[in-house]
Amino acid sequence: MQISSRELKIIQTSTQLTFSDIFGSWKARWGINRMNFKVEPGLYSVGNPGSSSPVLVTANYKMSFDSLRKELNELDAWILVLDTKGINVWCAAGKGTFGTKELINRIAIVQLEKVVSHKTIIIPQLGAPGISAHEVSKFSGFKVLYGPVKAKDVKEFIKAGMKASAEMRTVRFSIYDRLVLTPVDLVGTFRFSLMIFGILFLLNLLGFGPFGFVDFYAYMGAVLAGCVLTPVLLPWIPGRAFAWKGWLVGLIWAAFVNVFNGWTAVPLYSVLRALGYLLVLPSVSAYYAMNFTGSSTFTSFSGVLKEMRIAVPAIVISIFLGIVLILVNSFIKL
Amino acid sequence: MKHQYLKNVSTLKLKSDQCTGCGRCMEVCPHNVFLMEEKKSVIVDKDRCMECGACVKNCPFDALEVKQGVGCAYAIIMGWLTGTEPSCDCSDNSSGSCC
Ligand code: SF4
Numbered sequence: 001m002q003i004s005s006r007e008l009k010i011i012q013t014s015t016q017l018t019f020s021d022i023f024g025s026w027k028a029r030w031g032i033n034r035m036n037f038k039v040e041p042g043l044y045s046v047g048n049p050g051s052s053s054p055v056l057v058t059a060n061y062k063m064s065f066d067s068l069r070k071e072l073n074e075l076d077a078w079i080l081v082l083d084t085k086g087i088n089v090w091c092a093a094g095k096g097t098f099g100t101k102e103l104i105n106r107i108a109i110v111q112l113e114k115v116v117s118h119k120t121i122i123i124p125q126l127g128a129p130g131i132s133a134h135e136v137s138k139f140s141g142f143k144v145l146y147g148p149v150k151a152k153d154v155k156e157f158i159k160a161g162m163k164a165s166a167e168m169r170t171v172r173f174s175i176y177d178r179l180v181l182t183p184v185d186l187v188g189t190f191r192f193s194l195m196i197f198g199i200l201f202l203l204n205l206l207g208f209g210p211f212g213f214v215d216f217y218a219y220m221g222a223v224l225a226g227c228v229l230t231p232v233l234l235p236w237i238p239g240r241a242f243a244w245k246g247w248l249v250g251l252i253w254a255a256f257v258n259v260f261n262g263w264t265a266v267p268l269y270s271v272l273r274a275l276g277y278l279l280v281l282p283s284v285s286a287y288y289a290m291n292f293t294g295s296s297t298f299t300s301f302s303g304v305l306k307e308m309r310i311a312v313p314a315i316v317i318s319i320f321l322g323i324v325l326i327l328v329n330s331f332i333k334l
Numbered sequence: 335m336k337h338q339y340l341k342n343v344s345t346l347k348l349k350s351d352q353c354t355g356c357g358r359c360m361e362v363c364p365h366n367v368f369l370m371e372e373k374k375s376v377i378v379d380k381d382r383c384m385e386c387g388a389c390v391k392n393c394p395f396d397a398l399e400v401k402q403g404v405g406c407a408y409a410i411i412m413g414w415l416t417g418t419e420p421s422c423d424c425s426d427n428s429s430g431s432c433c
């Protein structure tokens with residue numbers, strides 16, 4: 001029999017976020033260096049924990065780790081960081097990297113049973129889709145307790161004797177939650193938008209134009225309507241499907257663009273062009289709003305699929321017709 | 335304000351005869367889909383279900399069933415384009431919108 005005794009490796013951390021932690025989160029929100037925002041997997045200590053201190057499990061996405069530890073001031077606790085390849089708890093649980101196997105392995109690697117005398121670990125509730133609690137206890141001996149959804153409730157949860165209220169168990173999706181998610185979407189659209197501008201510019205050069213300043217801000221407005229305005233106003237916009245909500249906001253924007261350019265008063269601004277805008281702009285917004293389903297916390301796969309089966313063809317046809325109308329309009333004027 | 339998504343789409347199923355009323359599903363569901371009635375779990379509002387699969391994974395008696403998946407349009411488009419199962423994979427490039 002070989003008994004090897006490995007060294008216990010514990011990394012100390014604090015509940016204070018430094019300026020560079022905060023700056024890092026801000027950058028990640030804007031999509032800069034988002035995928036390298038990681039911490040080392042392993043066992044961390046906060047405060048001065050002993051063998052009876054609670055063990056909290058999280059992902060090795062730095063933003064997940066930071067948002068947990070900053071809520072733990074005045075507490076003595078262990079943080080067990082799983083290797084989720086730098087992805088947050090919720091997404092990693094869906095993919096299975098925040099999962100039963102990784103958890104059991106990580107418990108063994110850090111030799112958790114030598115660090116604490118109790119047999120419970122606290123997992124954020126959003127990790128539940130990846131973890132099978134009864135299997136974890138079967139293979140590791142540790143009992144899984146599901147903690148609150150939000151890190152800021154962890155302290156209260158521990159104080160209440162490891163009990164989460166129904167309130168703590170429910171996922172909210174507040175206006176602030178939605179707002180902080182919009183920059184990444186917006187940055188994501190830039191490359192695509194640049195491509196479109198490139199094509200329009202070429203058409204201008206070839207003399208098919210004139211795509212001008214109006215087209216530019218009309219399009220940008222439609223992107224903002226779908227990427228920012230729709231997510232922020234989400235529950236107040238009538239209807240259920242995201243694409244539909246985006247389409248409505250985009251329609252208002254298109255009407256605004258047309259009226260602003262003197263739809264009825266200026267004869268040069270022809271009906272064809274106005275119709276073209278009405279077809280293109282709401283569809284652009286609808287497309288971007290539909291993509292926000294991925295950031296939301298309550299859309300189901302079956303639901304998004306159902307919505308897309310109708311929305312995607314409708315968007316493609318509508319944008320195509322709209323562009324044809326605008327082009328035809330330019331030809332007539334030439 | 336409450337968020338509501340499409341009605342009658344979730345694939346969630348509960349086999350009542352296998353349920354022992356242990357309450358795990360209530361504990362893990364982030365959208366309050368279950369309620370305990372006479373020592374059995376019941377689905378109170380299926381339309382709130384987002385098919386995350388937490389309840390299925392954590393039911394020790396296999397009483398629950400759902401087609402687990404990501405409710406993300408971008409993932410589904412990528413799935414269509416590449417012919418694979420949609421997954422939350424946009425994270426490895428910068429243009430992804432989910433997570
Ligand atoms: S987890 Fe399964 S057995 Fe337990 S209450 Fe829910 S459905 Fe019933």
Ligand code: SF4
Nearest residue numbers: 363383384386387389
């Ligand atoms: S799949 Fe998720 S949202 Fe749906 S009932 Fe189960 S735990 Fe709740």
